[in-house]
Amino acid sequence: MTRPADVLQQMLRSDSAKPRITTYDDTDGPTRGERIELSARVLGNWVSKAANALQDELDVSPGSVIHLDLPPHWRTAYWALATWSVGGTVSTGGVGAPRPDVVVTTDPDVAGSAGGPAVLVTLAGLARAATVVVPPGVMDEAKELSTHGDQFAPWEEPGDDDAALVVGGERTAYADVVRPHEAAERRHLTTTSTADFLRACLALWAADGSVVLSRGEAPADVLVERSRTEGAVGP
Numbered sequence: 001m002t003r004p005a006d007v008l009q010q011m012l013r014s015d016s017a018k019p020r021i022t023t024y025d026d027t028d029g030p031t032r033g034e035r036i037e038l039s040a041r042v043l044g045n046w047v048s049k050a051a052n053a054l055q056d057e058l059d060v061s062p063g064s065v066i067h068l069d070l071p072p073h074w075r076t077a078y079w080a081l082a083t084w085s086v087g088g089t090v091s092t093g094g095v096g097a098p099r100p101d102v103v104v105t106t107d108p109d110v111a112g113s114a115g116g117p118a119v120l121v122t123l124a125g126l127a128r129a130a131t132v133v134v135p136p137g138v139m140d141e142a143k144e145l146s147t148h149g150d151q152f153a154p155w156e157e158p159g160d161d162d163a164a165l166v167v168g169g170e171r172t173a174y175a176d177v178v179r180p181h182e183a184a185e186r187r188h189l190t191t192t193s194t195a196d197f198l199r200a201c202l203a204l205w206a207a208d209g210s211v212v213l214s215r216g217e218a219p220a221d222v223l224v225e226r227s228r229t230e231g232a233v234g235p
Contacts (some may be wrong), residue, residue, distance in 0.1 A: 096169025
């Protein structure tokens with residue numbers, strides 16, 4: 001059985017410098033035009049910092065539910081992998097979703113009304129602090145995450161039957177969450193579903209593949225040329 005944390009280690013052993021996720025931003029707003037590419041090594045560094053923050057500062061452990069109120073994005077990928085590294089449950093919300101122990105969001109109002117620990121994420125690649133007022137008690141990821149360690153060791157391991165991903169009322173156990181893609185390909189994704197994005201990332205990475213993500217609205221010919229440039233299949 002392969003778990004999400006195993007997938008990250010496999011990528012690091014296979015080729016730590018190989019691009020594993022490349023994000024193009026076509027959304028309206030300050031991040032429009034960004035292209036961010038992360039190797040397994042860089043992705044792993046972000047995962048370690050976020051996992052240390054979850055475990056050491058936010059008391060996340062197996063059984064804890066982390067609500068990722070985030071869009072498909074490279075930052076979402078490392079927060080999901082960090083949650084799985086700690087042994088927690090990633091929830092993307094929806095009807096029937098469990099009450100979260102920690103909320104990770106881009107919305108300061110959601111963070112401020114979480115009723116418990118919360119992390120405010122700024123999506124911009126070079127952000128060093130939030131560009132909005134951070135509610136009291138909420139972690140400003142852009143400002144604080146860099147203070148956490150680059151190496152991570154979990155205190156506990158989740159069980160095979162523990163929930164790894166919950167989408168609304170649909171629960172996927174750790175034993176079933178990684179379903180490797182049939183080929184080690186580089187695939188271009190345009191999904192707006194965070195759960196579908198995370199499933200695709202796990203499947204492609206488990207097969208030693210990689211992800212190109214286009215966010216927002218882009219003309220079809222732009223997407224086709226982007227796939228050609230990146231050597232990717234799809235969208």
